[in-house]
Amino acid sequence: MGLAHAARLKGDDVVALAMVGDGGTSEGDFHEALNFAAVWQAPVVFLVQNNGFAISVPLAKQTAAPSLAHKAVGYGMPGRLVDGNDAAAVHEVLSDAVRHARAGGGPTLVEAITYRVDAHTNADDATRYRGDAEVETWREHDPIQLLERELTERGLLDEAGKQAARDAAEAIGRRPARAHEPGPGARPHGPVRPRLRRAHTPTARATGPAAGRAGGRERVGGDAPMTTVAVKPATMAQALTRALRDAMAADPAVHVMGEDVGTLGGVFRVTDGLAKEFGEDRCTDTPLAEAGILGTAVGMAMYGLRPVVEMQFDAFAYPAFEQLISHVSRMRNRTRGTMPLPITIRVPYGGGIGGVEHHSDSSEAYYMATPGLHVVTPATVADAYGLLRAAITSDDPVVFLEPKRLYWSKDSWNPEEPTPVEPIGRAVVRRSGRSATLITYGPSVPVCMEAAEAARAEGWDLEVVDLRSLVPFDDETVCASVRRTGRAVVVHESGSFGGPGGEIAARVTERCFHHLEAPVLRVAGFDVPYPPPMLERHHLPGVDRILDAVGRLQWEAES
Template identity: 50%
Template sequence: MSRQLTIIQAIKEALDQKMAEDQRVMLLGEDIGVNGGVFRATEGLLEKYGSARVVDTPLAESGIVGSAIGLALNGMIPVVEIQFLAFIYPGFEQIVSHAARMRFRTRGQFHVPLVIRTPYGAGIRGPELHSESVESFFVHTPGLKVVVPSNPYDAKGMLISAIEDPDPVIFLEPTRTYRAFKEEVPEEMYRVPLGKARVIQEGNDLSIFAWGAMLRVAMNAAKQIEQEKGWSCEVIDLRSLYPLDRDTIIQSVQKTGRACVVHEAHKTMGVGAEIISLINDEALMYLKAPVKRITGFDVPVPQFTIEDSYLPTEQRIKEGIVETILF
């Protein structure tokens, strides 16, 4: 049985169902108990599961993540909520020095089954530290999985998969899409595998790779280009930034011969650069034009009055598509 849910509702349902199924699953974060989280992703779970499993923490990200690592090493499955991605910086050392390295450090004797959930990205009229998209920090760290659902169905299925994964997962939630739309989501538990992209729309003239909030923007641009120019774009939601679904990326480029990568993170050393490198390594002879990046700029996310000028827009994506196809 399916219902229409938002992304935030799908996330809450995944947490609820896994907590009901497995007594080891517990939640930690600032204001997640009484207040139900800054975006209400954990609303009602304190009353249902108690303060021993839904833990309101101090404002201390290093302590939150460090405590969660200790819990994971001792048989629990902690799910941490960080209020905004850029708030994670005080806990960054715990993630990259300990959570990500524990399996390697102990030669596989210990695992860290930890999920760190955090909203990320601009478009909500928040200050700079509430709007950053710095996924490349974590993608560059061996030992971490990094995933980004773009819709309610994937949000529930990927979160369940992340909670069941034996290793740490950074679970990035695009803030601007939390309540932007609804989608059919099965009531029962299901899993969306980590590391597998999804072809949203088939096409022949150009491949578009996007994730998170940029997926819907890219889809709208692709539809407009088809109406205006008659070109068909293959749109792929990467969903998993590490591990990347290399096969789907290469197969698409081999089919279309052209590609654009869309992300709101800063351009320099972003995930888009790695995708281009992968294409150059494994599909260079299929390319009819250089791969185009449509991204945020190499500046801090600006204040809300000019925020829209920072983010990739449908118009910028369309211009990138035209430039690539007419190269």
């Protein structure tokens, strides 16, 4: 919209085409763009590709309007409805809209009715929300076949023309693959630099932090030993699902809501089965509108409910920041404690899954810097259950950060005798050591456990502290560990500049200055936007980068 407005201001003969899916029309940004365009009479055509589903959520759960094109009336612009599988009809309608804009008539909203025959992604199970008969019916209306048939019937396309079109399409499809082929001498799968000095076998990363406790006894809050029940392994995702189910069964005020949490069970299946068990009023599919989702949760909490909101991916939560910072975090203080907001905001976060942009952010620093929020993140199966139950029962808003790459990590856990975590704000020593302390949380805990094992070959005995809670922060446990070892490295996926590690290092230095043998160092993600999947292994903190930092902790005095 801004491009079209700028072109109009400069007197350029430009018409912008803005495309969006049916789910995206529920976003506040969509409505604001249409309103601005209509008020400023911007030369823009808004094309909505309505394929019937926003991943799994059908259009009927996105809007109550007869059609999306009807919404144009409210903005004061023309609205057109067209068969999106009829290429000629789409061309005609869009051409009319462009002529309207060029003549100074302003924007037009066009809704093209079509269908998504295949799944949303290769991780989507479309059989959960639609039937085979429906898909086959739409498959018969394939737009390419319809166009081919019409052009053939009109005598505009013969067999040679069909083959030429197929060859051209295949050539276009091959271009992206060729662009990513390595050139002469390239090493697309090699490390950034060779590391020949250390040999180690991955252990904890595949099975969860509990598998790497060879270095010492686990301590909660610095001193309480934990016991382990020998039961069959469970995944973190299963523990989260069980926590939600148990919370909903124990308290009818607990409501789960978010995009695709109902029929689909969430894109990571964490809410699988909840809608069927508790009904759609308790586990509710919402429109794709994060600010609207969280704003609705605020009202629900004010009325006595305990909403559990799922933000589908880390970076998808950003549109909700205004609600989060201006209302969720401030309501209790604003009302002098009379209006608590018991909202749990679940955010799958971090990298390690090969996700593209907006699917792998580590956004914890934003939440940590917002007074009024509790911020927690589990690293084990047991903590996933216990921390989520504690978050839901809290009368304060809790941002519950779920490490995506640990969803499928396994550990021994007894769902019939789950271990509660209370109170929020206690760290745990995952591995005892004497040489230095690795301070970490969430997805970096298994990496630090692996690094601690590898460090034995260097003669270092590393202690690993899992923070679990970023806000409130457990200064007592962290500082007790650093005072014992005299050295510390903070490890996290978030960027270094302005990241959590800077605050943690400052707190440790202020409280442990006279016990430190070296400055507190940080190992973090690089200060760049999250890289493409093929490069993320270089971006994420790994064993070698952690051991390099440990090697810089001024060991000269020890020799």
